[in-house]
Amino acid sequence: MLGETLPPWLLPAWSSLLAKAEAGTLAHAYIVDGARGLGKLAFARRLAATLSCLEPTAQGGCGHCKSCALNASDTHPDVMLLAPKEPGKGLTIDLIRSLGDYAQRSSHAGGARVAVLAEAHTMNINAANALLKTLEEPQQATYLFLVTDQPGLLSPTIRSRCQKISIPRPNESDALAWLQHAATEGIDKQRALECLKAAGGGPLFALELMEGDTLTLRARVDDAFAEVLSGRAQPEDLLAALSALEPIHAAEQLLSAASAQAKRLLLANQDSSESEAAEARAVQAGRVLKLAEECELARRQLASTSNPNPRLVLESLSWLTSRALRQGA
Ligand SMILES: [Zn+2]
Structure with missing residues (x-):
């Protein structure tokens, strides 16, 4: 690599x-x-x-x-x-x-x-x-x-x-030089800079965003969602993964990740007899479903002609995900 x-x-x-x-x-x-x-x-x-x-x-x-x-x-x-x-x-x-x-x-x-x-x-x-x-x-x-x-x-x-x-972040010209060398095909400087920005300055992450196919990029949203929801990663990490997709596809993918997570929590309750754990999971499922509703709302906003700022919408969804399971959320 x-x-x-x-x-x-x-x-x-x-x-x-x-x-x-x-x-x-x-x-x-x-x-x-x-x-x-x-x-x-x-x-x-x-x-x-x-x-x-x-x-x-x-x-x-x-x-x-x-x-x-x-x-x-x-x-x-x-x-x-x-x-x-x-x-x-x-x-x-x-x-x-x-x-x-x-x-x-x-x-x-x-x-x-x-x-x-x-x-x-x-x-x-x-x-x-x-x-x-x-x-x-x-x-x-x-x-x-x-x-x-x-x-x-x-x-x-x-x-x-x-x-x-x-390990420090490289400056822009070192990062671009590395990307130039590492990319399988020649790079478009503007696109490389955009990916570098979405990747928070990490060249290897930027390369993934530049060369990843849609399936990989969507899977990356699922992973980042799981990590941010569990408090193991920051909202910025989810935002970076979302930014690699078309905004509307990003909101769609987040909706699918949230719905799948809520479903997993509810399914776990079907074959569990521990009432305390089951209760906690039911509360969590409710919160994740609420988050899924926000994603659906955002998806509709992005599809509408009202022309919202996509970055702000995705930023807000990333933040909501990081707060979803916190106490008092
Ligand atoms: Zn040796």
């Missing part, structure tokens, strides 16, 4: 971490934070491959040792990637527990062991507590990279036990 040469905005973090690795002063755990679409996950994975390589170079893994071969097929027993299995679910305690077991084992290939946690902020309190245990008993040559675009959602205890590496 990042290409052979690392993009310029990742270079300072890369050099600093590699210098520490060489000097033997790498910390056991890092939070890699920064806006969405900067390539943080790919960066952390490349770092993991480099740290586990038996003869690393300044660019990354050597590419021909046993470790590099295992990394190339994503089957390295000492390199672990933990990512949420479904949008809205987050990093579960089971995933984090598997990390605890892994940290206790000894290295297979004889090199460093590295675990990368994607979307680390999606851990719930139980998962975070399980992770704390691992963080409190650091093992020799074992490194953790917690990748997140919402570091504020990580618990303060976790933050206090990790070093921080912040």
